[in-house]
Amino acid sequence: MLHTAYRPEKEMGLRRIFTDSGHLVRPAVVLIAALGIFLIIRALVIPKAFGQYGHYRPAALMEIRQRPIVYAGQDQCVMCHDDEAKTRAAGKHAHVACEACHGPLASHANDPAAHVPKLPDVANLCRRCHEKDAAKPPGFPQVVTAEHSGGMTCNSCHQPHNPHL
């Protein structure tokens, strides 16, 4: 008895289940289509080799490298500004690099005559580090600038390269 009897009503029932659940395929198709579009967009917009070295675009490294250098580095400054370097080395600012106060000056180092740097705005420059703030270590020199100088600029009394009085 290998052959089961042919039962048309059973086949009809199965077919009905397929036709009656056919509409459920449609949201699934919409969802899969949306997923497909997302994957296509993803493939198109993600930069090539993303994640090669980490969670970033490897080409970014090359782009950063290609940007022009703006800081000369203090070895360059010292080559000409020997006096200032000596004054600074003797005082508390010995470990503050030239360009930390004077700004990036690679252009000046490359062509000193064409790019003459401006003197820093002392009134704002000094308080960037020395304004009184309870979060700073107690030994760090800090003042309430409004009360401390009475409107005079810092370099009227202090010598910026070696800031003792």
Added chain:
Amino acid sequence: MIPGVDGFMYPNEIELQWGLLIVLYPYITGLVAGAFILASLERVFKVEAVRPTYRLALLTALAFLLVAPLPLQLHLGHPERSMEMYLTPHTSSAMAMFGFVYLWYLTVVLLLEIWLDYRVDIVRMAQSTTGFMRLVYKALTLGSENVSPAARRIDDKVGYTVTVIGIPSAFLLHGYVGFIFGSIKANPWWSTPLMPIVFLFSAMTSGIAAVLLLYMASVKVKKIPIDMRCLDTIGKYLFYTFLIDFTLEMLDLVHRTYEADESFRSLDFMVHTRLMFSQIILQILLGTLVPLALLAANQLWKFSEAKRRVMYLTAALLTMVGIFAMRWNVVIGGQLFSKSFLGYTTYKVSFAAREGLFTAVGLMILPFVIFVVLVILLPPWPERSET
């Protein structure tokens, strides 16, 4: 001294990074999860009495879910970059993973369940309407107009399955919001494993209250008789979930007080000063104890219909205020004290700024506008009143 700062604050703590909009984010997400849980009561747990709110709850959940990411987008300096989260997600980022939880919940759970439940109506309206609306309904049928009894039976079974999957998904959606705060170990106000559970139950509480209010409002607008059995049942569930929520929050409080770790004195001082109004008065007294008392009274004594209606309305409104205050106290409270435990700052809501009061009010109105549009597009009533 810096105005608004008492004691010692680290420089990066003086100004709050997360403001009013970040308060709205867990609040709105919570309403979604809560409304969905209420809908699932009817579907999965066969609580027949809440049937009149089933569709209303689903539409409420959808309206709020669509608005849920907006406060975050408005908080970002570069909102367009948020899409990178989907394109190149970082698995160690809780927020990036939340994006997928959100999408899963929106597409696989909520939209599918609404579509299955409304299919008969959509097909009927695709045949009865004309013009542009006909096109909209035609598109919503997705090209299938088979609404034979057998097809409806299948829809019902699939819908049931989707709801069953939807319950843990809704738990995940809002538990996750709690996790985002609870997992910040540097902040003692947030860092507790109870946070996801507290958020979840407060979400259910606020969502149930929101649906109760919307049900009462829609009955008023449609001028249809209110189903008191339904209202009583929602009131009962609101009471249960609120009780669990309050117990969990008190457990957290008692635990913190007894443990009294190094942050306790600072946090305790904050609760008694800067958070006095929003935490003690608004959240605990007005927003929790009063509605709980009103709801409990209804469990103990029998009041007249008119009285019950007023009591439920008051309880639900206060619940909404209370849960909002809870979100406020979590998000804002967590940033008012210094991590040195030696100082406090102040949060001042700006008015017409991108993250100001104006935007927040607009964001809270928007889900209701979407809700009205959804109700017009997919009326929750006719089919129910026929049956």
